[in-house]
Amino acid sequence: MAHYVMVIDTKTCIGCTDCVDACRMENNVPEGLCFDWVVEVTTGRYPELKTEFRSERCNHCSRATCVTACPTGASQYWNDSNIVVVDASRCTGCKACIAACPYDARLIMQPEGYIGKCTFCVHRVQYGLDPACVAVCPAKAMHFGRLDDPTSEVFQLLESRESYSLNPETGNEPNVFYLR
Amino acid sequence: MQRRDFLRLNAIAGASALLGPSLAGCSQPAEWQRLMTAGPATIKPTVCNMCFWSCAGQVHVRDGEPWKITGHPDDPHSMGRLCTRGTAGLGAYYDPNRLIKPLLRVNRGGSQQFDVVSWDDALGFIAGRLEKVAKEHGPEALATLVHGPGAEHFVHLTKAFGSDSISEPAFAQCRGPRDTGFYFTFGEGIASPEQTDMENAKCVVLIGTHLGENLHNSQVRTFADAIRNDATIITVDPRFSVAAGKAKYWLPIRPGTDIALLLAWTNVILAERLYDADYINLNTVGFNALAAYIAPFTPEWAYVETGITADVIRQTARIMAASAPATVIHPGRHTVWWGDDTQRARAVAILAGLLGIWGQKGGYYMPESVALPEFPLPAYPVPKKSWRDITISKFPLAGQGVTNVMLDNMVGSDAYYKAMIVYDTNLPMTMPNSRATLTKAAQALDLLVVVDVQPSEMTGFADVVLPECSYLERYDPLRSESERDPCIALRAPALPVQGDSKPGWWIAKQLGHRLGLDKYFPWNDYTEVIDWQLKQVGSSLTEMQTLGLKPYPRKTPLYLTPGAPLNLQTPSGKIELYSQALADAGFDALPRFTRHAQRPDGFFHLNYGRAPQHSFSRTQNNPVLYQLMPENLVWIHPDTAMQFAIDNESYVQLVNQDGVVSNKVRVRITERIRPDSVWMVHGFGHTAAGLTLAYGRGADDSALMTRVLYDPIMGGTGMRGNFVTFRKEAA
Numbered sequence: 006m007a008h009y010v011m012v013i014d015t016k017t018c019i020g021c022t023d024c025v026d027a028c029r030m031e032n033n034v035p036e037g038l039c040f041d042w043v044v045e046v047t048t049g050r051y052p053e054l055k056t057e058f059r060s061e062r063c064n065h066c067s068r069a070t071c072v073t074a075c076p077t078g079a080s081q082y083w084n085d086s087n088i089v090v091v092d093a094s095r096c097t098g099c100k101a102c103i104a105a106c107p108y109d110a111r112l113i114m115q116p117e118g119y120i121g122k123c124t125f126c127v128h129r130v131q132y133g134l135d136p137a138c139v140a141v142c143p144a145k146a147m148h149f150g151r152l153d154d155p156t157s158e159v160f161q162l163l164e165s166r167e168s169y170s171l172n173p174e175t176g177n178e179p180n181v182f183y184l185r
Numbered sequence: 186m187q188r189r190d191f192l193r194l195n196a197i198a199g200a201s202a203l204l205g206p207s208l209a210g211c212s213q214p215a216e217w218q219r220l221m222t223a224g225p226a227t228i229k230p231t232v233c234n235m236c237f238w239s240c241a242g243q244v245h246v247r248d249g250e251p252w253k254i255t256g257h258p259d260d261p262h263s264m265g266r267l268c269t270r271g272t273a274g275l276g277a278y279y280d281p282n283r284l285i286k287p288l289l290r291v292n293r294g295g296s297q298q299f300d301v302v303s304w305d306d307a308l309g310f311i312a313g314r315l316e317k318v319a320k321e322h323g324p325e326a327l328a329t330l331v332h333g334p335g336a337e338h339f340v341h342l343t344k345a346f347g348s349d350s351i352s353e354p355a356f357a358q359c360r361g362p363r364d365t366g367f368y369f370t371f372g373e374g375i376a377s378p379e380q381t382d383m384e385n386a387k388c389v390v391l392i393g394t395h396l397g398e399n400l401h402n403s404q405v406r407t408f409a410d411a412i413r414n415d416a417t418i419i420t421v422d423p424r425f426s427v428a429a430g431k432a433k434y435w436l437p438i439r440p441g442t443d444i445a446l447l448l449a450w451t452n453v454i455l456a457e458r459l460y461d462a463d464y465i466n467l468n469t470v471g472f473n474a475l476a477a478y479i480a481p482f483t484p485e486w487a488y489v490e491t492g493i494t495a496d497v498i499r500q501t502a503r504i505m506a507a508s509a510p511a512t513v514i515h516p517g518r519h520t521v522w523w524g525d526d527t528q529r530a531r532a533v534a535i536l537a538g539l540l541g542i543w544g545q546k547g548g549y550y551m552p553e554s555v556a557l558p559e560f561p562l563p564a565y566p567v568p569k570k571s572w573r574d575i576t577i578s579k580f581p582l583a584g585q586g587v588t589n590v591m592l593d594n595m596v597g598s599d600a601y602y603k604a605m606i607v608y609d610t611n612l613p614m615t616m617p618n619s620r621a622t623l624t625k626a627a628q629a630l631d632l633l634v635v636v637d638v639q640p641s642e643m644t645g646f647a648d649v650v651l652p653e654c655s656y657l658e659r660y661d662p663l664r665s666e667s668e669r670d671p672c673i674a675l676r677a678p679a680l681p682v683q684g685d686s687k688p689g690w691w692i693a694k695q696l697g698h699r700l701g702l703d704k705y706f707p708w709n710d711y712t713e714v715i716d717w718q719l720k721q722v723g724s725s726l727t728e729m730q731t732l733g734l735k736p737y738p739r740k741t742p743l744y745l746t747p748g749a750p751l752n753l754q755t756p757s758g759k760i761e762l763y764s765q766a767l768a769d770a771g772f773d774a775l776p777r778f779t780r781h782a783q784r785p786d787g788f789f790h791l792n793y794g795r796a797p798q799h800s801f802s803r804t805q806n807n808p809v810l811y812q813l814m815p816e817n818l819v820w821i822h823p824d825t826a827m828q829f830a831i832d833n834e835s836y837v838q839l840v841n842q843d844g845v846v847s848n849k850v851r852v853r854i855t856e857r858i859r860p861d862s863v864w865m866v867h868g869f870g871h872t873a874a875g876l877t878l879a880y881g882r883g884a885d886d887s888a889l890m891t892r893v894l895y896d897p898i899m900g901g902t903g904m905r906g907n908f909v910t911f912r913k914e915a916a
């Protein structure tokens with residue numbers, strides 16, 4: 006099974022939100038919604054401070070609770086990979102997946118009403134291209150690739166650098182990793 | 186994890202709380218399903234104009250619909266990656282508030298308004314007024330203030346008309362002090378893009394630049410390279426900026442004391458002999474004078490002024506010296522702070538000189554441009570009076586007209602200028618404390634023309650507003666800048682022109698024609714000029730329409746040979762640590778530290794800066810960027826917030842030392858700022874009602890800068906000497 010992961014380097018991420026912007030343009034994300042977002046986490050007290058920026062999105066979980074929760078099969082894995090997509094023609098807009106997602110990554114597309122979210126830019130991935138957010142990042146903080154390939158950049162990065170993912174305790178096996 | 190405590194940087198989060206319609210299977214495929222099978226897009230070259238960095242880009246159009254803009258993969262400015270603003274370039278095209286018709290101010294029944302007029306009427310009106318001005322006062326009475334790559338068309342028109350009073354806020358409101366300070370030290374200014382070799386540096390010193398918030402594309406990319414390479418980052422900033430967060434050493438300096446820190450660093454380098462004596466002997470003049478002068482400025486002395494401990498000053502000085510010449514002392518960009526800015530830039534340049542980084546790998550590389558010949562044109566008439574006659578009497582070493590001096594010379598009984606053309610620059614939000622003078626100038630001038638894409642504040646002062654089409658709809662002068670890898674980039678129309686807007690070249694040519702200046706515009710279409718130029722360097726318009734960007738091999742080395750003499754363009758040919766030229770003009774030959782005004786009780790330093798989502802005051806109405814950052818926030822330290830009982834995310838008004846009150850602005854309480862300062866992003870608080878998204882959102886820092894500290898050397902308008910307190914009653 007192709008195992009796609011995103012690896013984001015918080016050491017170089019500058020919190021510029023270009024990834025949010027590029028996603029909007031690439032995927033024609035409706036005004037007011039977004040598939041990815043950036044959080045700033047500042048800890049400490051002046052002048053002993055640390056700030057981390059984190060570009061977040063759907064984790065394309067290997068054990069995705071949204072896929073299990075979907076009663077119609079609209080939420081599904083693409084092409085036997087871990088990329089989670091929603092087939093709009095089967096989506097009834099029941100929102101079970103929204104409740105099931107630990108990452109608040111799903112949203113109701115306006116005006117159609119089906120459920121949308123980050124697709125890992127599967128339309129680009131099918132041609133071997135990086136997702137739009139990865140390709141735009143001016144700090145080159147984002148990386149994308151296959152974890153099932155030990156020669157890949159993402160594999161090497163996760164091997165050589167300390168990393169974490171969000172809410173691993175959910176058991177969802179998230180696939181967006183952050184390098185410290 | 187407390188997710189809701191985080192600050193989501195984009196305004197609108199996942200929006201899962203939104204209620205949508207319930208549907209029984211959507212009849213249409215999702216966008217991604219459509220994209221899976223979409224055909225290829227056509228690609229047209231552009232050069233981004235969302236900021237002046239001018240990254241080469243590619244506009245993707247699919248089925249006749251503009252889709253997205255991406256960076257040109259071969260462009261050294263963008264490396265295939267446009268920044269947040271550049272990525273949102275289509276928003277500038279779609280902005281429903283864009284100007285699409287020429288406007289003429291008319292007096293009707295005692296009240297003024299703009300009438301929509303034809304191009305013929307607008308241009309005829311302008312030409313008539315300009316001819317009258319030329320007849321009564323001479324063509325020199327025309328002043329032109331410009332910004333950006335399209336400026337060249339109006340610079341050309343102004344010179345052909347017979348005036349050389351042309352200036353840009355980029356000088357007196359931004360880079361002027363830095364370039365002047367470096368000129369008097371190295372014989373030339375710093376290039377744009379800055380020639381900082383950060384990708385090869387072992388140490389990067391940022392003093393007065395916030396890369397990160399400042400998203401000048403290749404600057405940020407190479408700064409990220411420095412971080413990846415584990416270069417030691419030293420960031421001097423009163424605020425815990427993004428770059429401070431990447432730094433090994435953050436020096437939260439007391440505002441206004443940077444010269445003291447720079448002198449102390451220099452002191453350490455000399456006292457501990459951390460320099461290369463052979464290099465100093467070969468390449469500098471004035472070393473002994475500097476050594477004698479610098480002795481009292483010890484780290485202990487500087488601690489009292491800056492609040493940075495002597496230990497940290499010594500450690501950081503040692504690291505930059507140990508890493509030299511692979512040390513980037515960043516020259517800064519927006520450098521007009523306290524009125525002694527040329528001298529601060531001198532202190533930066535002297536430090537860079539001592540460390541021997543000029544022309545060295547990991548320091549400042551040597552930029553090179555493609556020598557692009559000028560299209561052959563007759564010589565311009567020689568103006569009887571020059572901008573120098575106006576500016577130099579006040580600021581003897583100004584390298585170009587000082588915008589504020591020019592503006593002052595538009596009002597009063599002895600006003601020198603009688604007409605003004607403003608191209609693509611929003612003066613009231615760019616020049617501090619200029620609104621009152623602009624209002625008077627608008628009354629006094631016989632003609633005020635504003636060329637703009639959007640109904641900016643500046644258009645409100647105009648007699649005639651000329652709508653330029655956006656950069657995505659026009660040709661502009663070729664981009665050929667001094668940089669690491671010489672190249673030429675083409676901005677060509679990628680999308681159909683909206684409304685009745687026109688390219689700048691067309692406007693300038695039409696005006697030229699009506700003013701009898703046809704010989705200066707001996708072409709029908711600007712593409713003839715571009716094509717001619719390209720053919721001189723072995724390309725053509727046709728080739729460039731496909732390529733977009735063409736790299737050229739370097740003819741000169743990127744780095745100078747270590748150990749070889751520098752042969753600079755200074756009078757001595759060497760680095761002038763001591764500047765005789767400044768001394769001769771009556772200024773300090775070595776930079777002097779002065780204590781600046783202390784903040785009044787209950788007031789705070791008004792600091793300001795950039796955000797990655799916006800450029801100056803020109804992008805707040807962009808519908809794409811608006812979604813990312815609809816308003817600016819004022820950053821306040823928790824102690825300050827407590828003192829004034831201000832809540833996070835509440836709105837306050839800022840009141841400056843002269844009682845000027847800002848628009849309401851939302852509060853961000855954060856540890857990331859010195860307790861004696863506030864900080865906000867420049868460019869918000871628009872007052873032009875035609876900008877329907879941006880209007881009234883956030884506060885305008887420049888309106889609070891009623892205290893302007895002029896740099897006596899070159900006329901820079903220092904903006905940092907202003908203080909604010911809070912007024913809470915705003916809703």
Ligand code: SF4
Binds near residue numbers: 022142
């Ligand atoms: S584009 Fe890159 S640097 Fe900018 S916020 Fe996203 S991940 Fe961070």
Ligand code: SF4
Binds near residue numbers: 028
């Ligand atoms: S992978 Fe694609 S869809 Fe997902 S956040 Fe990035 S750009 Fe958006």
Ligand code: SF4
Binds near residue numbers: 270272
């Ligand atoms: S830095 Fe950004 S806004 Fe400026 S020219 Fe480049 S892409 Fe455009």
